[in-house]
Amino acid sequence: METIIDEFCNYRREKKQVSENTLLAYRSDLQRLVSYMRENGIPSFAQVTETQLNSFILLTERRGLKAASVVRLVSSIHTFFDYLAKRGYIKEDPAERLKAPKAEQAVQEIISVEELERLFEMPDLSGPKGMRDRAMLEVLYATGIRLNSLLKLTMSQLQLQYRLLCIREQGEERVLPLGKTACERLEAYLKEARPVLAVPDSDPELVFYNRAGGMMTRQGFFKRITMYAEKAGLPNITPRVLRNSMITHLMSNGASYAGVHQLLGTKRLSAAMNYQKQTQSIPELYRQAHPRA
Numbered sequence: 001m002e003t004i005i006d007e008f009c010n011y012r013r014e015k016k017q018v019s020e021n022t023l024l025a026y027r028s029d030l031q032r033l034v035s036y037m038r039e040n041g042i043p044s045f046a047q048v049t050e051t052q053l054n055s056f057i058l059l060t061e062r063r064g065l066k067a068a069s070v071v072r073l074v075s076s077i078h079t080f081f082d083y084l085a086k087r088g089y090i091k092e093d094p095a096e097r098l099k100a101p102k103a104e105q106a107v108q109e110i111i112s113v114e115e116l117e118r119l120f121e122m123p124d125l126s127g128p129k130g131m132r133d134r135a136m137l138e139v140l141y142a143t144g145i146r147l148n149s150l151l152k153l154t155m156s157q158l159q160l161q162y163r164l165l166c167i168r169e170q171g172e173e174r175v176l177p178l179g180k181t182a183c184e185r186l187e188a189y190l191k192e193a194r195p196v197l198a199v200p201d202s203d204p205e206l207v208f209y210n211r212a213g214g215m216m217t218r219q220g221f222f223k224r225i226t227m228y229a230e231k232a233g234l235p236n237i238t239p240r241v242l243r244n245s246m247i248t249h250l251m252s253n254g255a256s257y258a259g260v261h262q263l264l265g266t267k268r269l270s271a272a273m274n275y276q277k278q279t280q281s282i283p284e285l286y287r288q289a290h291p292r293a
Contacts, residue, residue: 001037001045005030008083012121022117029076032060045084050094053077057098074098075118075233110245115234116141122228128193132208133224135182135189139165140242142182147239151216154205160187 009026012018036056042048061070081095111119120137124130140150149167157166163178178186190207199213210216222238229237 001034004045004084004089005034005080008080011083012079016121016125018121019117021114022121025072025114026076026080029073030080032073033077045081046090048081048090048094050097053094053098071233071235072115072118075231078231078233079121109241110248111234111237111241112245113249115232116242116245118232119228119234119237122231125188128196129211131185131189131193132197133228135185136208136221137225137228137242138182138185139178140239141246142179143167143176144243144246145176147218147221150239151208151218151221153207155207156205158186158207 005027008030009023012026013023033056036059037043037048040052042052057070057074060073061067065073077095077098081090081093084090085093120134123134123137125134136150139145139153140147143165145165145167153165153167159166160178160183163180163183165176165178167174167176194207194209197209197211197213202209202213203215206215208216210220225237225239229235
């Protein structure tokens with residue numbers, strides 16, 4: 001069983017480009033499952049049933065595993081057994097209907113870097129919509145721009161060769177760092193997916209197309225991000241959660257209050273923020289503090 005787990009983790013590393021922290025979480029969760037299987041005489045993953053997986057989840061809750069960890073555990077099991085089914089190791093996926101505890105379905109204001117990585121893994125990069133969605137999520141988290149600005153983003157606003165994005169929000173023009181990961185996902189989308197989604201009368205300046213070749217609506221994007229959050233075993237997530245998380249992750253990595261607010265274009269700073277001297281340039285702050293720079 002360990003060999004299959006190793007194969008799965010190698011696949012996630014090489015094909016899905018997940019982080020080492022995410023791989024460690026997968027291994028921890030799957031080793032917990034393997035221990036349960038051995039305790040109950042289940043010889044292989046092919047022998048695992050839906051009932052046994054439900055029993056396993058209930059057992060982990062009774063043993064005091066935190067609700068957030070149980071949610072992550074369910075997400076890991078979903079991803080793992082989906083991989084086993086697609087690779088032909090099992091005939092049917094016993095985790096297909098496995099659900100996380102209902103108590104975790106409230107909107108969460110901030111998610112960790114690890115949870116963020118799980119969310120970003122959910123879009124299917126083998127299709128144009130998945131490539132589009134991953135690029136949109138990366139840009140949101142990379143820049144902290146508002147959803148309307150993302151949906152209306154134009155080709156002339158992109159300066160990918162410099163890893164920059166030029167936007168106008170609340171009457172103010174700003175130049176924002178994009179970060180390596182966001183640029184890579186954008187370049188892949190523009191090259192492989194955007195031409196597929198475009199139709200003859202599509203606006204040639206619009207960056208992100210919906211399936212009809214027009215601009216995606218707020219409701220359409222919310223539907224997509226909610227679907228990915230559910231697949232990842234996370235509470236409901238909104239663009240504001242990604243923005244709040246970006247702020248938290250920047251500051252936890254040493255960025256100043258004033259620097260973050262300058263980056264995000266916030267005009268109103270508290271008294272505590274006003275007197276704090278900003279010594280870093282925005283590009284320097286971004287490179288040093290953003291997790292995906």
